[in-house]
Amino acid sequence: MTQQRLPPAEAAAAIRWAAGRFRRARLSFGHGTDNPLDEAAALVFHVGGWPHSAAPAAYKKRLPAAARAALGELVRRRIEERVPAAYLTGVTWFAGHAMQVDERVLVPRSPFAELIGERFSPFVRPHEVKRILDIGTGSGCIAIAAAHAFPGSLVDASDLSAGALEVARSNVRLHRLGRRVRLIKSHVFRGLGKRRYDMILSNPPYVPTRDLDALPEEYRHEPRLGLEAGKDGLRVVRAILKDAAKHLTPEGILVVEVGDTAARVAAAWPRLPFLWLGFEHGGGGVFLLRAGDLKSPRKAPGARRGKRHVG
Ligand SMILES: C[S@@+](CC[C@H](N)C(=O)[O-])C[C@H]1O[C@@H](n2cnc3c(N)ncnc32)[C@H](O)[C@@H]1O
16 A cells, blocks of 8 residues: 655645645535635644634644644545535534534535525514524524524424434534424425414525536535425425415515526516525525515516615
8 A cells, every 4th residue: 555645734735735636626616615725724624623713823833643644534535535525524614603514414505694694684673583494404504593693583493304304403402502493304384383484494405306417526425305306496495485475474584595496486486576685795596575475476577686785
């Protein structure tokens, strides 16, 4: 067996070393980072045992030999097996909160993080938000971040996948939110009884079946149930739109990420006045509807685009 050379000891040099390899391997970035340097830094900080907040001072630190060997192995797996970095480290960040992840859940990366950071301004009065539902909670990231953002609320989080709910449970425990976040195994609204919510949030699966194979290899490490949504990608969105009105309070809002299927959604429900939200930090394909919009859908005057950001 040939002896592999260890990565450099200095953190900054190790980051440059790993990023160079990632660049040459033409990896796909889309699981929490969007460039080789950030991806490399996540792995170096992980083996160093340093929090992200230790940057930039930590760039000068030196990694012991065991950490350098561990880094070499993570970089190898990232390149050869195309494993997303978050699965290699077991943790990622969402709306400023740590989330444990493994291959039972999608790696959190939804633009919902930005909406939650702004407490859904200007669409709700935060102190009036008492009940929130997150459909397809996966790791629990949206439910947990929403619970932090609205401390006076109770959050229900549903998912069809028992494995995902186990991961979500450990995250709820990590965040000490067991009294406020309830996890429910359910197909969309089915297991929720007649409960109504001030906000229904969802990042459901929305990739059409035939598009799955075209996704970069990294996505094959993610659960198919988290991505695939039938022939047109609308299977779960359709179930949400069908029954959302029955589960919203009179002033409630429904916010759903549909990504690249936005045009198809707008075309499939031409009478619904979707408000398509804008984002400062990237992402899109997220619509907002009010309870009233769902009860008596009026003729849509064409797609509306939400401007939450001034200037
Ligand atoms: C795109 S992932 C989103 C996970 C998480 N909310 C996030 O933003 O990272 C979609 C999630 O919906 C779940 N799911 C798929 N079909 C579902 C259904 N019919 N009812 C409830 N959850 C479903 C999947 O198991 C997966 O965890």
